Amino acid sequence: MEKRPLFIGSEIYRGSTYGDWHPLRVPRVSTVMDLSRALGWLPAQVYVPSPRAKPAALAVWHDAEYLDALVAAEAAQTVTDAVREKFGLGTPSNPVFPEIYRRPATAAGGSLLAGELLAKGGVVYHPAGGTHHGMPARANGFCYLNDPVLALLSLRRHGVQRVAYLDIDAHHPDGVEHAFGDDPECLMISVHEVDRWPRTGVVEGDTTRQTYNLPVPAGLNDSEMALIRKEMIVPLISDFAPDAVVIQCGSDAIEEDPQSRLALSNNAHRAIVGALMHAAPRLLVLGGGGYNPWSVGRCWTGIWGVLNGYDAPEVLPEPAQKVLRALRFEGNSRGRNPPDHWFTTLHDAPRSGPVRQEITNAIKAVLGETRRR
Numbered sequence: 235m236e237k238r239p240l241f242i243g244s245e246i247y248r249g250s251t252y253g254d255w256h257p258l259r260v261p262r263v264s265t266v267m268d269l270s271r272a273l274g275w276l277p278a279q280v281y282v283p284s285p286r287a288k289p290a291a292l293a294v295w296h297d298a299e300y301l302d303a304l305v306a307a308e309a310a311q312t313v314t315d316a317v318r319e320k321f322g323l324g325t326p327s328n329p330v331f332p333e334i335y336r337r338p339a340t341a342a343g344g345s346l347l348a349g350e351l352l353a354k355g356g357v358v359y360h361p362a363g364g365t366h367h368g369m370p371a372r373a374n375g376f377c378y379l380n381d382p383v384l385a386l387l388s389l390r391r392h393g394v395q396r397v398a399y400l401d402i403d404a405h406h407p408d409g410v411e412h413a414f415g416d417d418p419e420c421l422m423i424s425v426h427e428v429d430r431w432p433r434t435g436v437v438e439g440d441t442t443r444q445t446y447n448l449p450v451p452a453g454l455n456d457s458e459m460a461l462i463r464k465e466m467i468v469p470l471i472s473d474f475a476p477d478a479v480v481i482q483c484g485s486d487a488i489e490e491d492p493q494s495r496l497a498l499s500n501n502a503h504r505a506i507v508g509a510l511m512h513a514a515p516r517l518l519v520l521g522g523g524g525y526n527p528w529s530v531g532r533c534w535t536g537i538w539g540v541l542n543g544y545d546a547p548e549v550l551p552e553p554a555q556k557v558l559r560a561l562r563f564e565g566n567s568r569g570r571n572p573p574d575h576w577f578t579t580l581h582d583a584p585r586s587g588p589v590r591q592e593i594t595n596a597i598k599a600v601l602g603e604t605r606r607r
């Protein structure tokens with residue numbers, strides 16, 4: 235991995251919102267870009283503007299009729315009841331918004347490009363990616379398209395066979411498992427909150443698949459995630475000997491996120507990415523969930539730092555603090571009186587704690603699936 239890591243971004247995410255009340259009303263990727271630039275971490279030569287995928291390119295996995303409906307929804311800025319019913323467009327979780335086609339098609343275009351950029355090896359960061367709930371012919375869980383699936387297909391098209399997909403978002407990647415759960419050359423690992431939507435990804439004891447789901451209880455702390463990393467994630471990936479590792483790095487498992495009850499600090503995310511930096515000749519890191527504008531911006535900027543070997547200063551320089559101080563979190567109590575460290579540092583204080591028996595038991599149950607194989 236001699237080449238410098240590349241950052242795929244786009245200005246389309248700046249100011250784009252799913253609507254005033256929707257969890258995806260907050261800025262995310264634009265914060266990562268602004269913070270990274272304020273730290274001097276994003277020079278022009280490593281920044282790759284994301285292309286927007288055309289429907290024909292998306293049709294490698296998505297249904298053509300669904301794609302037509304998505305394009306039409308953007309043009310009309312409304313959908314019929316029949317379209318809402320059939321494709322899940324224009325619902326509370328997947329509303330019609332001004333960039334309803336262009337924004338997800340840009341994230342999808344970035345993931346398709348990532349597979350190409352990684353053909354000969356390297357590291358690519360694509361924080362707008364990670365829309366892991368998208369289905370072939372249906373919008374699902376804030377996702378209109380499934381860019382991780384498109385990334386995996388693109389890697390395959392560019393000569394990569396064995397791929398390890400790790401998902402540490404608080405929610406189970408139902409769309410990605412739908413596509414790759416039965417693929418013997420794709421190792422799938424997901425750590426997600428138990429009994430949370432979409433309620434898939436249970437421990438199934440299925441020894442015929444390379445798919446490992448670890449549902450974890452509310453309050454998951456850094457010590458527990460460190461054990462999961464050391465005992466399960468790293469050994470499974472290392473034993474699989476993948477040609478590429480893809481990490482969906484949703485930040486909604488962090489304590490202050492409004493969409494889960496997990497309690498990690500962003501140190502857990504950086505430790506996982508750091509541990510997998512050299513697990514394969516190719517590494518693609520995607521974003522995912524993350525609905526507290528400060529948590530997601532700080533977490534994902536810190537991950538870009540890890541990929542580059544940069545260490546953030548303990549106290550952020552003024553231009554970086556300015557980016558964080560300008561963020562607003564309307565309609566959420568967490569936005570009313572943000573703690574000072576959300577402005578002044580990238581790194582959370584560690585959230586260590588006791589390792590609960592149910593975590594060690596769950597790891598054993600999942601690893602038992604490999605031993606019986």
Ligand SMILES: [Zn+2]
Pocket residue numbers: 403404405484486522523524
């Ligand atoms: Zn999520």
